[in-house]
Amino acid sequence: MECSCKNVHSDLSLLDTVLDTYANVDGSLITILQKAQEIYGYLPQDVIRHISEKTGIKPAKIMGVATFYTQFRLKPVGKYLIMLCKGTACHVNGSDLIEKTITETLGIHDGETTEDGLFTLKNVACLGCCSLSPVMMINEETYGSLTPDKTKKILAELTAQAKEGANT
Amino acid sequence: MMKVVVGAGSCGIAAGAQKVYDALQALNTENTAFELRITGCNGMCFLEPIVDIYEESGDLTRLVKVTAADAQKIASAVENQNLSALDTLKISDEDAEFLNKQTRIALRHCGVIDPESIEDYEKIDGYRAIRKVLLEMTPEQVIEEIKTSGLAGRGGAGFPTWFKWNAARSAGGEEKYLICNADEGDPGAFMDRAVIEGDPHSLIEGMLIGAYAIGAKEMIVYVRAEYPLAIKRLENAIRQAEKKGYLGENILNSGFSCKMRIKAGAGAFVCGEETALIESLEGSRGMPRLKPPFPAQAGYWHKPSNINNVETFANVAWILFNGGEKFAAMGTEGSKGTKVFALTGKVRRGGLVEIPMGKTLRDVIFDIGGGIRGGKQFKAVQMGGPSGGCIPESLLDTVIDYKALGATGAIMGSGGMVVMDEDTCMVGMAKFFLDFTAKESCGKCVHCRLGTKRMLEVLTRIADGNGQEGDIELLEELCYSIKDGALCGLGQTAPNPVLTTIRYFRNEFEAHILDKKCPAGECTALISYTINPEKCIGCAKCARNCPVHAISGTVKQVHSIDPEICIKCGKCAENCNFGAVEVH
Numbered sequence: 019m020e021c022s023c024k025n026v027h028s029d030l031s032l033l034d035t036v037l038d039t040y041a042n043v044d045g046s047l048i049t050i051l052q053k054a055q056e057i058y059g060y061l062p063q064d065v066i067r068h069i070s071e072k073t074g075i076k077p078a079k080i081m082g083v084a085t086f087y088t089q090f091r092l093k094p095v096g097k098y099l100i101m102l103c104k105g106t107a108c109h110v111n112g113s114d115l116i117e118k119t120i121t122e123t124l125g126i127h128d129g130e131t132t133e134d135g136l137f138t139l140k141n142v143a144c145l146g147c148c149s150l151s152p153v154m155m156i157n158e159e160t161y162g163s164l165t166p167d168k169t170k171k172i173l174a175e176l177t178a179q180a181k182e183g184a185n186t
Numbered sequence: 187m188m189k190v191v192v193g194a195g196s197c198g199i200a201a202g203a204q205k206v207y208d209a210l211q212a213l214n215t216e217n218t219a220f221e222l223r224i225t226g227c228n229g230m231c232f233l234e235p236i237v238d239i240y241e242e243s244g245d246l247t248r249l250v251k252v253t254a255a256d257a258q259k260i261a262s263a264v265e266n267q268n269l270s271a272l273d274t275l276k277i278s279d280e281d282a283e284f285l286n287k288q289t290r291i292a293l294r295h296c297g298v299i300d301p302e303s304i305e306d307y308e309k310i311d312g313y314r315a316i317r318k319v320l321l322e323m324t325p326e327q328v329i330e331e332i333k334t335s336g337l338a339g340r341g342g343a344g345f346p347t348w349f350k351w352n353a354a355r356s357a358g359g360e361e362k363y364l365i366c367n368a369d370e371g372d373p374g375a376f377m378d379r380a381v382i383e384g385d386p387h388s389l390i391e392g393m394l395i396g397a398y399a400i401g402a403k404e405m406i407v408y409v410r411a412e413y414p415l416a417i418k419r420l421e422n423a424i425r426q427a428e429k430k431g432y433l434g435e436n437i438l439n440s441g442f443s444c445k446m447r448i449k450a451g452a453g454a455f456v457c458g459e460e461t462a463l464i465e466s467l468e469g470s471r472g473m474p475r476l477k478p479p480f481p482a483q484a485g486y487w488h489k490p491s492n493i494n495n496v497e498t499f500a501n502v503a504w505i506l507f508n509g510g511e512k513f514a515a516m517g518t519e520g521s522k523g524t525k526v527f528a529l530t531g532k533v534r535r536g537g538l539v540e541i542p543m544g545k546t547l548r549d550v551i552f553d554i555g556g557g558i559r560g561g562k563q564f565k566a567v568q569m570g571g572p573s574g575g576c577i578p579e580s581l582l583d584t585v586i587d588y589k590a591l592g593a594t595g596a597i598m599g600s601g602g603m604v605v606m607d608e609d610t611c612m613v614g615m616a617k618f619f620l621d622f623t624a625k626e627s628c629g630k631c632v633h634c635r636l637g638t639k640r641m642l643e644v645l646t647r648i649a650d651g652n653g654q655e656g657d658i659e660l661l662e663e664l665c666y667s668i669k670d671g672a673l674c675g676l677g678q679t680a681p682n683p684v685l686t687t688i689r690y691f692r693n694e695f696e697a698h699i700l701d702k703k704c705p706a707g708e709c710t711a712l713i714s715y716t717i718n719p720e721k722c723i724g725c726a727k728c729a730r731n732c733p734v735h736a737i738s739g740t741v742k743q744v745h746s747i748d749p750e751i752c753i754k755c756g757k758c759a760e761n762c763n764f765g766a767v768e769v770h
Contacts, residue, residue: 048452048466086472087452106374106568106619144371144412147200148528149197150197150231151530162197
């Protein structure tokens with residue numbers, strides 16, 4: 019299979035300050051990857067190679083770390099990253115129903131992005147807002163006590179917001 | 187001037203506290219009408235957003251479920267000194283009991299002080315314990331005081347804190363580390379988040395005392411990346427403490443120096459295990475190490491290291507300030523002090539509950555939590571997250587004590603308490619936890635990596651109605667071999683949710699396997715939907731919402747569901763306003 023990432027050319031200079039600070043500090047790989055993801059939205063392959071060259075850590079080890087932790091993504095995500103809590107309290111209070119609603123409304127499953135690049139759905143273990151369960155977090159904003167209707171409303175509002183933003 | 191305080195923990199903010207704060211601030215632009223402040227989560231999560239009004243006399247009026255639309259009313263009542271105008275928003279006496287029945291040590295400042303102000307913390311005796319420790323006590327005396335208190339690790343294992351500190355102190359070498367485990371990964375537990383968001387300075391002070399006791403010059407807090415607000419408030423607190431000379435070189439002129447930094451985790455449940463956490467701190471995959479050597483001998487970069495969790499450290503300054511004996515006076519023979527529980531699930535009043543050890547589960551769930559909501563029956567309480575177990579009603583009088591809870595097959599754990607009612611399927615619950623541990627297994631040990639997968643397959647087929655005779659025994663066999671064959675705590679305890687559900691709810695497993703029935707009505711493969719002709723008024727709302735057109739009937743006539751077409755999505759039940767759709 020042909021690698022789909024060969025045409026990715028990220029602006030590697032954006033990472034200069036991060037690498038200047040951390041490249042030679044032992045044990046900083048996770049921090050560097052976190053900062054890189056903040057900059058690029060995900061971890062493109064050319065960025066991983068660049069980090070490898072600057073730190074002397076083999077690309078295989080970097081991939082090992084990047085695939086071990088749930089925070090890291092190897093593909094771009096949508097404008098809105100929906101982190102749906104699948105913790106115990108949310109499970110007991112019906113998070114499966116919320117997941118179904120999101121899937122029905124947007125046509126995406128866990129880990130997928132909508133074709134328009136607006137939404138990515140990611141199931142996460144626990145967001146620690148159990149008393150408001152079921153809960154989801156979209157780009158650092160937490161939405162609690164979800165019902166299917168409330169979820170649809172939130173998604174519709176965000177879609178409208180994005181369209182408005184695109185038109186202005 | 188009256189003080190208006192908005193509870194702004196991340197759960198409060200999710201419930202709308204920030205909007206309430208902004209609305210109040212807009213009405214108080216000159217800062218003349220009242221003093222507006224924030225505070226952390228006081229644990230009454232079921233009443234968020236909460237606004238506390240302190241009169242000059244110190245009297246407190248607590249308003250609950252406040253919305254931004256109430257801001258005008260609050261501002262004028264405060265300005266006119268007429269709080270009786272706010273009676274409709276005031277907390278009920280019954281709900282107020284939720285806090286009154288608690289004994290708070292670890293959470294003593296949560297919801298009381300402004301977590302972003304070091305002055306607030308200093309005013310209530312903050313940093314007095316570290317002053318006493320650095321200027322009047324030897325490290326050995328500190329460890330002795332912790333030993334007297336009987337404090338045990340609140341993260342799950344319940345290991346005596348003094349013993350770990352002593353081991354790290356006795357280990358040779360100049361370079362030592364003190365690490366705080368704030369990777370609160372147990373789904374259903376959020377007390378550590380509440381402490382960091384609501385009282386970050388008590389964590390810093392507790393850690394400083396620990397660092398002095400073991401002789402560490404560097405402290406690291408490993409926080410989950412899912413807790414952005416906690417990270418922000420702790421960063422702010424560290425900067426404030428550095429400025430005031432509580433962190434850095436020659437602290438309070440004692441000659442003791444110690445610095446502190448935060449490391450954001452990247453999402454891996456296994457990193458709650460201390461050696462996996464160390465691997466992660468070193469920038470590697472978080473896979474547990476073989477013990478011994480223990481972290482006290484060879485931990486972070488193979489230097490002596492001590493790791494405790496947030497709640498443990500939150501008790502330390504209190505113990506040193508008030509004396510270990512006062513702490514040990516609470517609790518049972520084997521479990522001293524208090525414990526915080528995160529009470530959630532199908533309970534009426536959910537939130538953070540801190541009570542002395544020795545109380546019963548019934549006290550927490552029924553007396554403080556108000557029992558099950560919606561008039562349903564209590565079925566079980568899940569304790570200790572994916573490492574714990576489900577405790578049935580017959581054992582509700584079990585006292586909260588490490589040993590007594592362990593005897594039920596569950597564990598104290600970090601304090602997650604998820605309450606389940608008659609509608610929760612226990613096979614589904616066991617499957618839920620196995621799905622979690624199978625995903626979170628780091629893959630190092632074969633028994634855990636493959637065993638959890640095989641167990642998940644068996645549980646899935648039982649839930650799907652394809653269970654076979656002998657499946658329960660097969661599950662048990664897999665449970666014991668994983669327990670024996672796994673290296674770390676995650677693997678060794680992963681079978682607990684399955685073992686306890688089989689032990690206490692075996693009949694539910696049998697109903698799934700033999701009768702192909704789900705008594706709780708949750709497993710879609712084993713249920714069917716019908717319409718009760720007595721209740722159906724023929725509004726046709728169900729038929730309109732059915733995605734596969736399985737419902738037929740004319741308007742104003744009783745409708746019916748064709749089981750051949752029905753995909754059991756539950757849309758009809760969800761949309762029926764008359765409770766006419768029934769699950770069997």
